[in-house]
Amino acid sequence: xxxxxxxxxxxxxxxxxxxxxxxxxxxxxxxxxxxxxxxxxxxxxxxxxxxxxxxxxxxxxxxxxxxxxxxxxxxxxxxxxxxxxxxxxxxxxxxxxxxxxxxxxxxxxxxxxxxxxxxxxxxxxxxxxxxxxxxxxxxxxxxxxxxxxxxxxxxxxxxxxxxxxxxxxxxxxxxxxxxxxxxxxxxxxxxxxxxxxxxxxxxxxxxxxxxxxxxxxxxxxxxxxxxxxxxxxxxxxxxxxxxxxxxxxxxxxxxxxxxxxxxxxxxxxxxxxxxxxxxxxxxxxxxxxxxxxxxxxxxxxxxxxxxxxxxxxxxxxxxxxxxxxxxxxxxxxxxxxxxxxxxxxxxxxxxxxxxxxxxxxxxxxxxxxxxx
Amino acid sequence: xxxxxxxxxxxxxxxxxxxxxxxxxxxxxxxxxxxxxxxxxxxxxxxxxxxxxxxxxxxxxxxxxxxxxxxxxxxxxxxxxxxxxxxxxxxxxxxxxxxxxxxxxxxxxxxxxxxxxxxxxxxxxxxxxx
Numbered sequence: 001x002x003x004x005x006x007x008x009x010x011x012x013x014x015x016x017x018x019x020x021x022x023x024x025x026x027x028x029x030x031x032x033x034x035x036x037x038x039x040x041x042x043x044x045x046x047x048x049x050x051x052x053x054x055x056x057x058x059x060x061x062x063x064x065x066x067x068x069x070x071x072x073x074x075x076x077x078x079x080x081x082x083x084x085x086x087x088x089x090x091x092x093x094x095x096x097x098x099x100x101x102x103x104x105x106x107x108x109x110x111x112x113x114x115x116x117x118x119x120x121x122x123x124x125x126x127x128x129x130x131x132x133x134x135x136x137x138x139x140x141x142x143x144x145x146x147x148x149x150x151x152x153x154x155x156x157x158x159x160x161x162x163x164x165x166x167x168x169x170x171x172x173x174x175x176x177x178x179x180x181x182x183x184x185x186x187x188x189x190x191x192x193x194x195x196x197x198x199x200x201x202x203x204x205x206x207x208x209x210x211x212x213x214x215x216x217x218x219x220x221x222x223x224x225x226x227x228x229x230x231x232x233x234x235x236x237x238x239x240x241x242x243x244x245x246x247x248x249x250x251x252x253x254x255x256x257x258x259x260x261x262x263x264x265x266x267x268x269x270x271x272x273x274x275x276x277x278x279x280x281x282x283x284x285x286x287x288x289x290x291x292x293x294x295x296x297x298x299x300x301x302x303x304x305x306x307x308x309x310x311x312x313x314x315x316x317x318x319x320x321x322x323x324x325x326x327x328x329x330x331x332x333x334x335x336x337x338x339x340x341x342x343x344x345x346x347x348x349x350x351x352x353x354x355x356x357x358x359x360x361x362x363x364x365x366x367x368x369x370x371x372x
Numbered sequence: 373x374x375x376x377x378x379x380x381x382x383x384x385x386x387x388x389x390x391x392x393x394x395x396x397x398x399x400x401x402x403x404x405x406x407x408x409x410x411x412x413x414x415x416x417x418x419x420x421x422x423x424x425x426x427x428x429x430x431x432x433x434x435x436x437x438x439x440x441x442x443x444x445x446x447x448x449x450x451x452x453x454x455x456x457x458x459x460x461x462x463x464x465x466x467x468x469x470x471x472x473x474x475x476x477x478x479x480x481x482x483x484x485x486x487x488x489x490x491x492x493x494x495x496x497x498x499x500x501x502x
Contacts, residue, residue: 018407018409029436030409033409033410033464034436035410035435035461038435225409225435226435228436296413297413297415298412298433298438300437300438320412321412323410328413350415350431
């Protein structure tokens with residue numbers, strides 16, 4: 001099957017982007033230099049075409065209860081106009097995907113899913129709805145929407161030129177529906193870079209105009225290569241690398257997106273919850289950790305991690321040389337008890353055992369950001 | 373279109389080889405550095421190391437991924453570009469000049485002539501550009 005193109009494909013090619021096939025889409029991997037693009041987002045503002053992401057809407061009476069039973073985070077604990085990061089799990093408590101859930105009202109939600117998973121996710125959500133809440137409307141609107149991520153400390157100024165100064169009042173992980181260059185869309189203060197920023201959901205026909213305006217307002221076009229290094233510096237997981245259907249959110253160190261029942265606080269069960277309750281009680285046997293290379297070299301997805309004696313104690317899930325922090329960092333699942341912060345481990349890089357230190361995630365936290 | 377120079381030969385793996393007296397200097401092409409993106413790490417052999425045509429002699433890593441470097445000829449490494457290992461981003465700036473990687477003493481002096489010339493390499497790039 002030929003890869004799909006977003007409405008911005010021609011704009012990317014005209015700008016000189018290097019295009020790659022990603023999750024079935026022809027996407028820009030870089031325009032000029034991923035290092036410069038990465039630094040633009042850390043220091044000023046960049047814009048990403050993330051129209052390949054999927055949009056699944058859940059609408060109708062009972063949507064809130066349904067969403068509470070669908071994902072790990074609790075949609076009853078956020079308000080209308082707020083969004084939350086969550087795990088979409090199977091019955092084994094492992095990831096089908098990681099998603100952002102937007103709560104418009106108790107009867108209307110948007111679940112933003114990964115491009116590579118959108119067919120699988122939609123089928124799963126639709127099947128769950130059919131079994132549990134057949135009156136709900138579950139629609140896959142991925143083909144209708146384009147998504148532009150405007151990210152960086154100056155993102156708010158760029159978005160204000162398109163949407164008005166009112167956007168300055170949108171809090172982190174909050175959103176509103178409103179005019180983006182005069183056309184209705186969704187203005188969300190969310191992102192995948194570790195910086196302040198917005199994700200603008202616009203209808204396809206409007207995407208090029210919004211892209212051009214964002215670039216004209218000073219945002220540097222940024223490709224998927226720096227999106228990956230930015231999210232890794234920020235300690236954010238990538239489905240298929242760091243999380244998948246073999247790992248639970250507790251193993252992925254994502255306990256904060258799992259809302260289990262507590263004494264005095266009820267929790268409608270979500271798919272996989274019983275597994276996580278049991279796992280939490282018993283303790284996990286492995287944990288996703290951050291690593292910083294001490295020896296010279298770069299760890300990559302799939303490299304093995306060893307203890308001092310040479311025994312394998314883990315597996316690298318993501319790794320790179322980061323442009324901003326300027327060091328080699330990685331995330332890896334490590335077996336307990338080899339997960340203690342500050343401990344030394346050894347990563348097998350092409351047959352050489354390179355020394356690395358277990359460090360607290362995220363590797364990078366933007367100045368002034370609240371501690372998670 | 374990436375730059376291709378007439379003064380040297382090329383491999384299908386996008387290395388270049390250039391005669392310099394009895395030695396052959398080796399690096400990667402402009403096309404190769406462009407496809408890799410920003411180079412952040414380079415691993416090269418020590419002088420004295422024997423290398424074999426078509427086998428890896430080193431590793432180059434961009435932000436995205438690690439790639440092997442392939443020897444264009446059989447021979448022995450006689451010199452390594454140490455400053456480039458310390459500052460591998462030079463590969464993106466001057467792949468045909470300052471970012472040479474190794475100098476080798478070829479095992480067979482005529483093997484060099486069997487490598488692709490600039491016209492053949494340009495044709496290869498055009499063919500792979502879809």
